[in-house]
Amino acid sequence: MTGHGPVETPVFMPVGTQATVKALSNDEVKACGAEIILGNAYHLYLRPGLDIIGKAGGLHKFMGWDRPILTDSGGYQVFSLATLRKLSNEGAEFSSHIDGSKHFLTPEKAMDIQGVLGSDIMMTLDECVHYPAARDYVEQSLKLTTNWAKRSKAYLEKRQRSGGWKQLLFGIVQGSTYLDLRKEAVEELLAIGFDGYAIGGVSVGEPRNLIYEIAGYTAELLPRDKPRYLMGVGTPPDILEAIALGVDMFDCVVPTRNGRNGQAFTAAGDLQLRNAEFKEDFRPIDETCGCLACRNHSRAYIRHLFNTEELLGLRLVSLHNICFYVTLIGQARKAIEEDRFLDFKNAFVNGYNNKKEKA
C-alpha cells in the first residue's frame, strides 16, 4: 500500500526517466494496466529542477500521473552517466552530464530530493559497482553503501517524526558477484530495517547466468513479507525467471528503448519491425494482444513508419511493448495465485526461445 494506492506484485514498473514514459502519454501507460512507474531523481533534479517540481506540487502533479511512483536515489546515474569527481564517506561530488555543473549528492540530500518529488517509494543512495569488480573494491564500497543506508533511514525517521513525509523507503543490496558479500549486505540492511529491499548492481555487464545466480541467492535471503525488487532487469524471460527466484518488482528501459528501435516483443519471440520481411506482412504485431497498435495497425504499416522516420512508429511499438510487459507480469501473478507458475514460466520461456532459434 502506497500513498497513491496499492500495488499488487509481481509488478513491472515502466521507466519514466524525465517525468514521461518515453514517447507515451499517461493515458496510454494506464490503459496498458501499469500500476506504478519509476522516476529518476538524478535527471529530474537536473531538469526541470526541484524548484519547478516543488512549485508544481510534486512529480505526480507536474507530470499528471495519479498512480504510485517509485524514484531511484540518483546514485546509479552519478556513477554511470555523470562524471564522478570525488567520492567520500560524506557523499559523491559529480559534474552534470548536461552542462558540466558541479553538484554534491549525500544520502540525506537524496532523501530530500525524493521528498520534494513526492514519490511513494524512495530508494537509499548507494554505490552501484559495475562488472567486473575486484573483491577489495567491493568490500570498501559495501561499507559506504551500508553507512549511507543507515543515514538514509535515520534521516527519513527524523523527517517523518517532524511530520509530512509518508513515503516508503527501500534499501539496496549490493556486493557485486561475491555471494558472501551479498549475504553480509542483506544482514546489515535487515538490521536497519526497510519497507522493501532491492537487489542492485545486477545486469551491469555480467553474463546472464550470473544475473540469475545473484538474484536467486539474494532474493532467498530477503524476507518474504517485504517486496523484493530487482533493479533494471530485463527481457521477458529474465523477468519470469526472476519471479521464479522470488523477485516481486521490476523496472527496465528495454520495452521503450528497444521499442524506439523497432523491436517488438511477443510470446513467440521478438520481431525487428524495420526488417524487409515485414514489408507486406499485414498481420498485427501480435494477434493475441489488445493494445492500440495491435488492434489498429499492421506490421507492414509500422515498418513503413520506421522506414520513413515517422514518430507514430516509435509510439506504437513502445506502447505495444509496455502493454506486453505489464500483461505478461499480470499473467504471472494469476498463475502464482492459481499455483501453476512454474508451468506457465516454462511454457513461455520455451515458446519465446524456440522462435528466436528458428528465426
Place this chain on the structure above:
Amino acid sequence: MTGHGPVETPVFMPVGTQATVKALSNDEVKACGAEIILGNAYHLYLRPGLDIIGKAGGLHKFMGWDRPILTDSGGYQVFSLATLRKLSNEGAEFSSHIDGSKHFLTPEKAMDIQGVLGSDIMMTLDECVHYPAARDYVEQSLKLTTNWAKRSKAYLEKRQRSGGWKQLLFGIVQGSTYLDLRKEAVEELLAIGFDGYAIGGVSVGEPRNLIYEIAGYTAELLPRDKPRYLMGVGTPPDILEAIALGVDMFDCVVPTRNGRNGQAFTAAGDLQLRNAEFKEDFRPIDETCGCLACRNHSRAYIRHLFNTEELLGLRLVSLHNICFYVTLIGQARKAIEEDRFLDFKNAFVNGYNNKKEKA
C-alpha cells in the same frame, strides 16, 4: 458526400503526408473532430510504394483511417522536393529526393496512383509555379496545366465507365499572381467540369496581401455550389480571412510542423513553449481548450518535455494545434450558419493579433 461519408464545409484537413498525421494517432486526430485528412501521392508512391498499399487494400486500410481522404496529385512535390529532370506536354520526369531513382509522372499516372490509394477526392496533376514568375512562363505553364486537367478528367471518365472508381476529382486553378490568367484558368476548368476546384500556387513565397487578393479574386469566380479549396494555407487568421473570401476547404502543415517546434496556437495568439517564460507557468496551453494536452498538462511541463527532447512534447503540441484548427473552423461553420461570421472573424483576428503585438 464522399465514399467515406459526408464532409461539412468549411473544413480543415490535417496533413498525413506519409500515411500518418505526424506524431499523432488516428484516434487523436478523430478525437479533435477532423472529418477528412490529406495524403501525399508523391510520398506514398515512393514509400511504401503502390504495390504495398494496393495489397493492403488502399490507403484507408493501410493506415487504419476510416474517414474521407483527399490526395494531392504529387505535382507540387515533383516541382519542389524532387529534382525535375524533364518537363514536357506528356508529363514530368523527376528523380526521387530519397534515392535519386528516376520516375515519369503523367496526368494519367497521377490518376492511377490516386486510384490505387483509393482516396475519396483526387486532384489533377498540375504545374505549381513559384513566386515570383514571369508572365510568359506562367502562360506556357497554364497551357500545360489545362491540358493535363482535360486528360485527367477524360481518363477518370474512362475508368469510371469501365467500373470500380467512384472518386471525386478536383481541378486546380493556377496562374500565379496574374489575375487575368487566373480568370482564364477558371473558365477553362469550368468548361471541363470538376467536382470541386482548388486554388493552387498560392502561399509559394508571395506577400500575404497577394495571397488574399488571389484567393479572393479566384474564389469569387468559382461556382458556389462546388467546394472551393485553398491549397496549403495557412495561419489561423489566414484561414478565417479566406473563409470570408469564399473558400471552403483548407490543408496546412503549420499546426503539426510548428507544433513539433513547440509553437502552440491559441485564440490569444501563439505561444513558443520552449521559451523560459513558461518555466513555472502551470496553466494549460489554453484554458478554454478540451484537448488531452490542455486537460492534463501545464505549459511548464510541456516546456520541460521540449527542453529534454522528450517525444511527448511534440505529441502534445501537435495534438493541441490540430484540435485548435479543427475547433476554430467548426466555430466558423457555426457562425456562418448563424449569419454572424464576419463578426466572429473580426473578433478572432483582432484578439489573435493584439496578443502578438503585445508579446
